[in-house]
Amino acid sequence: MKSLEELMAIKAKMADKVAVRQADGNEIRIVVGMATCGIAAGARPVLNAFVEGVTAAGLAENVTVTQTGCIGICQYEPVVEIYQKDKEKVTYVKMTAEKAQEVIEKHIKGGAVVSDYTIGAAKI
């Protein structure tokens, strides 16, 4: 059984880590649309893939994953936006958990936008 003691052990481990993390201006912000349109189109597994993928890749110190509401392009959900200082916002559309893995590998880690999945590549 997951015990509350286990939670306290996690707390002790994290106390140092939280202190270390600080803004250096190079953070990457991954924003997943989680309104009715996003949820119905499958945004929950996409969000989960980003949260777990970023942690697994050891990027959690510099990358945050957050949720937002409807941004008005419901037909392209699940929509994911990537914000980084001094760079143009990148909007990925019709995302899946598998595509999320690829975006973490190539874009978040490697710095190369996966242009096949961006809104520019989607047929309008």
Added chain:
Amino acid sequence: MDEFSLYVLDITMNSVRAGADTILISLMEEGDWLTFSVTDNGCGMSKEQVEKLSNPFFTTRKTRKVGLGVPFLTMLAEMTGGGVKITSVPEKNEDGSENPDHGTVIRGTFGRNHIDFIPLGDMVETVKTLIQGAPNVNFSYVHTFPGGNVELHCAELRAMLGEEISLAEPEILSWIGGYLQEQYEGEA
């Protein structure tokens, strides 16, 4: 939406957006019925707003002109022989004074054995997603079913962890997922 847990996620998001800091999510399965309710202390709605909620062409957001969350839930409830009821107390009384008891309760009943009902789906994932998106909200989650119940109270976790550590930290979320999962497996 093909899992009930996605409806729970969608409806609870309304409470988060209403600025609630305390939200109770309750699921109770008993006999032929599932009763689902979300109780929040958010900004609440006027009587007129509550009446308009069942109309898909009513929404307060600006990015699109339709709001389908409550209509979806109502449709599923009515298809399975149940219904949805919303009661709400707005922040401001009609005379403009503040009402400290503001908030909204949405309660739906669903025929859980009805052929049109859908699988509950991954409730653990829904709770984790809510906490990830709103780590400062005190969610309480209580799911009662024949033979057992599963509970999580964010306020208790926060009391243990202190204010410094966000519940949205991956390590904490992963612990929460395991904690709920083990309760479900233990009760099954």
